[in-house]
Amino acid sequence: MGRNRSLxxxxxxxxxxxCGRRIEWRAKWADDWAAVRYCxxxxxxxxxxxxDRALERDILAMLEQRAASATICPSDVARATADDWRPLMEPVRRAARRLVAAGEVEILQxxxxxxxxxxxxxxxxRRVR
Known part of the structure; x- marks a missing residue:
């Protein structure tokens, strides 16, 4: 819970x-919280x-090709998408966070x-269990 959550x-x-990151509530947004979409x-x-949407589809497609319990690395998706894959690492991580928010995947460490x-x-x- 964020520090403002206790309010x-x-x-x-x-x-x-x-980016799929949690948006921390701020008192200044109290009147228009429903309209807040970006962090x-x-x-x-x-x-x-x-x-960005294509990367989400790529993650889901790659997971679909693997066993139900399998995991993938963001670099797997980036490498399958482009020869110059390193610049895609953060966009793939953002796509994964959005999919977590949608309840479709989980992120593990x-x-x-x-x-x-x-x-x-x-x-x-990995897919949600």
Whole structure:
């Protein structure tokens, strides 16, 4: 729970439509919380592109080709998408976080499900169990 979560009347948490990270509630948004979609100005400017949606589909397609208990690395998706795959690593991680928010996948570290908003370092992606 975020530090503002302890405030009485704080609404349910949301995730950013672009990066998939948790949006922390702020009192200044009390009147228009329903309209808040982005965690930052950077995400608002970037928006959600067709390429972002394609990465989500690529993650789901790759998981569909594997055993039900299998996991994939974001680099697996990036390598399958482009020859110059390194710039795609963060976009794939964002796509995975959006899929977590949609309830379609889980993000793991060291075999345990982790909060995608705070996960740092190597991650694995699997279908929801």
């Amino acid at each position: 009485a009347g704080a609404p349910e948490e949301k995730t950013c439509a672009v 930052s100005d950077a995400c608002r400017r970037a928006g959600l592109t067709d390429a 060291h075999g345990s499900v982790v909060d995608p908003s705070t996960a740092k370092g190597p991650i694995r992606i």
